[in-house]
Amino acid sequence: MIKLNNISIAFGHVALLDKIALRIDNKERVCLIGRNGEGKSTLLKIISREISADQGQVEYQTGCRIALLSQEPQFKANDTVFHAVAKSLGTVGELVEAYHNLVQRLAHNNDEDLLAQLETVQHRLEAEDGWRLEQRVETVLSKLKLPTEQKLGEMSGGWRRRVALAQVLVTEPDILLLDEPTNHLDIDAITWLEEILLEFKGGLLFISHDRRFMQRLATRIIELDRGQLTSYPGDYANYLRRKEASLAAESTQAAKFDKHLAQEEVWIRQGIKARRTRNEGRVRTLKKLREQRTQRREQIGKIRLNLDSGESSGRIVIEADAISKNYQNTPLIGDFSTLIMRGDRLGLIGPNGVGKTTLLKILLGELPPDTGTVKHGTKLSIAYFDQLRAQLDPEETVVDAIAQGQEMITINGHKKHVMSYLSDFLFAPARARSPVKSLSGGERNRLLLASLFTKPTNVLVLDEPTNDLDVETLELLEDLLSNYPGTLLLVSHDRHFLDNVVTSTIVFEGNGQIKEYVGGYQDWLRQRTVPHSAPTKKAAKPRAQKTRKLNYKEQRELADLPKLIETLETEQAELQNLISQPDFYRGEADQINQSLARLKTLEAELQTAYDRWEILEVLEN
Incomplete structure (x- = not known):
């Protein structure tokens, strides 16, 4: 379907893509992985023709249609879902939308003028082969379960993500490019997206850090690392095995190279007699070795996370008794009780907008419940990772966001230079002096973690910490939290992350009903009760109280x-x-x-x- 030959692009003097080659065949599902800032989104933009490479060429199969779903799709708040999707089809899409609007109006008002307008639009659609496109829009909206008349400004980020996907699917691309498609989606929506993409008939190239999503979809993993692209056929588990072997081989080869270079450097510095009789060819070889060593880009250092747990809290951390909370007459939390003990690691699971952040704020005492009580234990020191990153001032520099003008900060009771501390989170000195507003999503999350970990805390509250983080940082954060001696409250849609970190799970089951289960996401799946033979229920009223048996x-x-x-x-x-x-x-x-x-x-x-x-x-x- 597409073939990249000798593609290079650089920003400044560092090559993001360095003479890479890539081929994608029809019906392949290829996952592109790599650290934040490696150039993954840049590669997708080159393939979709949004930007041009500095050198090299991209070859496309004749008639190949390509669609890109970017990380942050742009919408107009007043557009309806149907309008936003139909306009992806250009001029014919405008006719399709006009037909749709007239049909909607005729459903409520059988007016002769409207019928005449509808007939005119129908003739134009026939002339433009528009019926096929109209049916395509209706099919995609139905498949994605999108409300056609709802305005985008009234929809959550997860639902707008569905609309963006509909916009690209309706064009029937041969190659579908997805940049972090699971960001801002809840678990149900991620599972739904997996099913949609498994049915997609064309070629798929997607960027993701969601390991379970990658494992289910990818037929091949390609990794962008220090400007080079490496292909690993098979699923994500196979990639992990082959990557470990590859890194070991690279380390061995680099050690051999360095030893050879050191020997040659000793030889060139020998005495006068040796220099007089030296082999000029060997001198030229040494110069080349020096150049190779200079150009060799070492694997970027690993992020180093270290959390100060401070003084231990009391044995009981938070006790909630029969709490409830409504929003605009809709029950978010209904008669929920829980006892959180020191050392518990709780995960919160539920659809977007169901009330997870509201429950966190009630448990932390930031928001009062409508009914019920919340009691806190003694000696609590709470740190809160804000989902919306509201704690970061976009005009501040990275270094000021951490140290507020000071050169030294205290970590685990020890003084440390702020630049050294930021380097632990992969911020180079030049990047540390940049304003927060210039950071990528992944960099902002790293900065917020860096800020959070400067504070001694025995209760850690993380609301969606995994968005935009690369896999290596996710795994290091998992290790840190798994060994954290304090208490953890975690909201996440990353199923793998939940399984590896939490000891129990609080699940929002709809209509204000919240239940607690032992274990992580997979443990909840095994424990929950699912009806097997009944048809799917639609939204229902709150459950009736059980008072008697059926006659x-x-x-x-x-x-x-x-x-x-x-x-x-x-x-x-x-x-x-x-x-x-x-x-x-x-x-x-x-x-x-x-x-x-x-x-x-x-x-x-x-x-x-x-x-x-x-x-x-x-x-x-």
């Missing part, structure tokens, strides 16, 4: 409800398909109105059936 008539009703719901859903799907056909509004007015009315009735019947099923199921259990 015989109610038992029969409960047994028949799944079949009834399936029948209603089938009719609803058939009717929606009929209404979406291009010639639907060309039919008789009575038939049009009858179909639209039946669709509205079906929605009401389905909701009644779901509510009844919910009530009977609670009574049965």
